[in-house]
Amino acid sequence: xxxxxxxxxxxxxxxxxxxxxxxxxxxxxxxxxxxxxxxxxxxxxxxxxxxxxxxxxxxxxxxxxxxxxxxxxxxxxxxxxxxxxxxxxxxxxxxxxxxxxxxxxxxxxxxxxxxxxxxxxxxxxxxxxxxxxxxxxxxxxxxxxxxxxxxxxxxxxxxxxxxxxxxxxxxxxxxxxxxxxxxxxxxxxxxxxxxxxxxxxxxxxxxxxxxxxxxxxxxxxxxxxxxxxxxxxxxxxxxxxxxxxxxxxxxxxxxxxxxxxxxxxxxxxxxxxxxxxxxxxxxxxxxxxxxxxxxxxxxxxxxxxxxxxxxxxxxxxxxxxxxxxxxxxxxxxxxxxxxxxxxxxxxxxxxxxxxxxxxxxxxxxxxxxxxxxxxxxxxxxxxxxxxxxxxxxxxxxxxxxxxxxxxxxxxxxxxxxxxxxxxxxxxxxxxxxxxxxxxxxxxxxxxxxxxxxxxxxxxxxxxxxxxxxxxxxxxxxxxxxxxxxxxxxxxxxxxxxxxxxxxxxx
Numbered sequence: 001x002x003x004x005x006x007x008x009x010x011x012x013x014x015x016x017x018x019x020x021x022x023x024x025x026x027x028x029x030x031x032x033x034x035x036x037x038x039x040x041x042x043x044x045x046x047x048x049x050x051x052x053x054x055x056x057x058x059x060x061x062x063x064x065x066x067x068x069x070x071x072x073x074x075x076x077x078x079x080x081x082x083x084x085x086x087x088x089x090x091x092x093x094x095x096x097x098x099x100x101x102x103x104x105x106x107x108x109x110x111x112x113x114x115x116x117x118x119x120x121x122x123x124x125x126x127x128x129x130x131x132x133x134x135x136x137x138x139x140x141x142x143x144x145x146x147x148x149x150x151x152x153x154x155x156x157x158x159x160x161x162x163x164x165x166x167x168x169x170x171x172x173x174x175x176x177x178x179x180x181x182x183x184x185x186x187x188x189x190x191x192x193x194x195x196x197x198x199x200x201x202x203x204x205x206x207x208x209x210x211x212x213x214x215x216x217x218x219x220x221x222x223x224x225x226x227x228x229x230x231x232x233x234x235x236x237x238x239x240x241x242x243x244x245x246x247x248x249x250x251x252x253x254x255x256x257x258x259x260x261x262x263x264x265x266x267x268x269x270x271x272x273x274x275x276x277x278x279x280x281x282x283x284x285x286x287x288x289x290x291x292x293x294x295x296x297x298x299x300x301x302x303x304x305x306x307x308x309x310x311x312x313x314x315x316x317x318x319x320x321x322x323x324x325x326x327x328x329x330x331x332x333x334x335x336x337x338x339x340x341x342x343x344x345x346x347x348x349x350x351x352x353x354x355x356x357x358x359x360x361x362x363x364x365x366x367x368x369x370x371x372x373x374x375x376x377x378x379x380x381x382x383x384x385x386x387x388x389x390x391x392x393x394x395x396x397x398x399x400x401x402x403x404x405x406x407x408x409x410x411x412x413x414x415x416x417x418x419x420x421x422x423x424x425x426x427x428x429x430x431x432x433x434x435x436x437x438x439x440x441x442x443x444x445x446x447x448x449x450x451x452x453x454x455x456x457x458x459x460x461x462x463x464x465x466x467x468x469x470x471x472x473x474x475x476x477x478x479x480x481x482x483x484x485x486x487x488x489x490x491x492x493x494x495x496x497x498x499x500x501x502x503x504x505x506x
Contacts, residue, residue: 024105024108024109026079026102026106026109027079027080027191028079029079030076030078030081031077032073032076032077035081035082035085035448037446038082038445038447038448038450039066039070039073039086041337041340041445041446042086043066044337045336045340045443048331048332048336049337050436050456051329051330051436051456052094052098052458055094055095055167055434056093056094056472057092057094062092065088066089069089072085080187080190082450083102083448083450086450087100087161087162088161090164091163094165094166094167094169094472095164095166096164096406096430096435097437097453097455099451099452100451100453101442101452101453102451103450110217113186113217114217115191115193115214115215115216116186116191116214116217117185117214118147118181118182118214118215118220119137119212119213119215119220119223120132120138120182120223121179121182121223123229123488124177125141125482125484125488126482126483126485128143129143129152129156130488131144132227132229133226137212138197138199138210139201139202140489141202141485141488142199142200142202143199144198145200146196146197146198147195147196147198148189148192149196158188159181159184159185159188162176162180162184162187163176163177163184166405166431166474167431167471167472168472169427169429169431169472169474171402171426171427172402172429175402175403175429178233179224182220192214193213194212194213194214195214196209196210196211197210197211197212202489228491229488232483232488232491232492232493240261242272242275245260245261245265246279247259248279248283251296251500254294254503255295255296255500255503256287256292256295256296257296258283258295258297258298259298260313260408261299261301261302262303262304263302263305263306263309264305264306265306266306267307268308273306273309276312277312280316284388284391284392287390287392288390288392293395294503295396295397296396296397296399296499296500297317297396297398297399298496299398299399299400299404299408299411300399300400300401300403300425301401302403302404302411302412303404303405303406303429304405304406304407305408307324308324310410310411311324311411314414314415315387316387316390316391316392317391318415319387319391321384321385321387322462323384323385323462324410325382325434325459325460325461326460326462327375327460328365328374328457328458328459328460329457329458330361330372330373330456330457330458331371331372332361333358333362333368333373334358335354335358338350338351338354340443340445340446341354341442341443342442342451361373364379372458394420395420396418397421397422398412398421398424399425399496399499400412400416400475400477401428402427402428402429402474403428404428404430405429406435408428409428409432409475410437410461412430413432413461413463414461414463416463416466417464417466422479422502423475423477424479424481424502425481425495426477426481427475427477428475430474430475431461431475432470432473433461433463433469434459434460434461435455435459436454436455437455437459438456439455439457440453440455441456479502482495
């Protein structure tokens with residue numbers, strides 16, 4: 001999500017500098033003895049530093065999956081085997097900010113691979129995985145039934161571990177598969193010279209087979225960037241220009257659309273944030289002066305960003321006083337296991353540098369309770385915001401999707417909690433009631449040099465309890481609406497059309 005005081009101290013130091021590795025290719029041998037050592041370190045890191053370890057899982061469940069990992073190691077022999085084990089553990093915890101990273105040398109070898117990758121991007125449409133590329137050997141929109149004799153349902157289940165989400169959320173994993181299906185397949189199943197694909201063409205119930213030659217890593221991503229659905233689902237906020245990150249248009253005399261594609265707009269000290277703040281004030285003044293009754297707030301491409309852009313936007317969309325969160329805590333008094341801390345500072349001087357960070361942690365999280373350390377009422381996160389003078393008071397229609405995460409999902413959760421909000425779309429990646437966010441720590445495992453990253457602050461969001469919102473899930477829409485197959489082919493917006501029709505009916 002966003003960092004707090006440490007964004008100017010810790011995060012710039014969290015460089016992936018562990019370039020030394022015992023092999024340069026993920027398929028190279030890696031001994032079970034080294035795996036066992038790293039697994040022990042990985043588990044100790046989670047126990048001592050990760051406040052989200054038991055957020056969605058019981059101790060018995062965590063113990064069980066670590067027993068599974070130990071058993072898997074006995075039958076494992078390659079670096080990739082171990083990466084897959086750690087990826088499964090990382091995903092099991094249930095935090096979209098969890099990540100397992102490969103050292104640079106391994107990435108270099110993967111990017112250089114000239115075969116082994118499934119040749120086309122795919123997309124989940126109305127319950128089916130379909131080809132999302134025009135002009136290839138498989139027709140656009142063809143439903144993929146099996147690859148190399150294995151049903152797509154089983155393949156997708158095996159690839160879920162590579163894309164983390166909050167809680168038990170599976171819907172949002174489709175975003176990772178939409179983007180990285182070919183890479184994920186290669187990681188789980190290894191390099192394949194060719195793919196025997198069983199598919200159905202559009203409008204046909206006949207099963208067909210096509211043998212496809214594999215392509216290179218770079219060719220797959222070139223095809224992904226040229227995917228059919230790009231005009232509809234551009235997902236990487238890094239590709240967005242500043243004037244694309246937010247905007248407003250008036251649909252008719254009673255309805256407007258506020259689009260918030262990203263909160264990566266800088267903090268209060270930046271000119272980008274100041275322009276954004278001026279935009280919000282101007283737009284909501286116009287909405288009030290024009291007496292608009294309905295406002296569609298579209299955050300479907302918003303996967304987070306900088307503090308306080310989410311809270312500032314919400315202050316124009318609420319009639320209540322609110323806080324960023326009602327509870328925040330970390331697991332440690334001092335950053336543990338600093339010998340594995342992935343930082344450029346030599347080990348022998350780390351205690352002196354990290355001591356400064358620890359002092360600030362202790363100031364921010366001073367209250368000890370049951371072995372955890374909590375923020376007090378003086379925390380910036382517990383600052384009470386008030387509604388803006390020109391805050392919107394009409395009917396709000398919130399559009400969400402599985403992309404929505406981090407600061408995007410915090411904003412969406414707060415807005416979905418309003419009595420005057422109707423939420424439309426698909427379950428978000430980020431949780432409704434809370435998440436692990438703010439400051440990230442990154443550790444490097446000693447033998448494999450795999451990096452493990454996670455957000456250390458366990459947060460309870462300032463949202464009301466609602467009967468349709470489930471602990472351990474993303475934000476559940478009031479109206480579940482996905483893009484239809486016809487609209488996928490035509491790159492048209494099913495959810496926006498549904499929303500405008502709902503407004504007309506109301």
